[in-house]
Amino acid sequence: MYFRYDDANNLIYERYNNLLMGINQSGSQTQQWVYTSWRNQSLNDYSGNNNAYVNGDGWVQVTIPAGDYVALAP
Numbered sequence: 001m002y003f004r005y006d007d008a009n010n011l012i013y014e015r016y017n018n019l020l021m022g023i024n025q026s027g028s029q030t031q032q033w034v035y036t037s038w039r040n041q042s043l044n045d046y047s048g049n050n051n052a053y054v055n056g057d058g059w060v061q062v063t064i065p066a067g068d069y070v071a072l073a074p
Helices: none
Strands: 002-006 010-015 019-024 030-035 041-045 052-054 059-064 069-073
Touching (some): 002 030, 019 030, 052 059, 059 069
Antiparallel strands (some): 010 019, 041 052, 041 069
16 A cells, blocks of 8 residues: 555545545545556546546546545546
8 A cells, every 4th residue: 555645634545556545534625636556547436526537657636525535446
């Protein structure tokens, strides 16, 4: 497991090349750019919130609704 981002209200981690998980405890939606193991890859959000796309450098913008989570994977 790789921790990709954390602050007082958010945690984003990756189970290498398997799942990118983001948790938001704040009262507002958050967005954060994080590095991943994928390249040029669409990621589906299996929590039903926001799909994402990983660019060629391995970076993806993760959007997490207020008080919710995302579970992104190919």
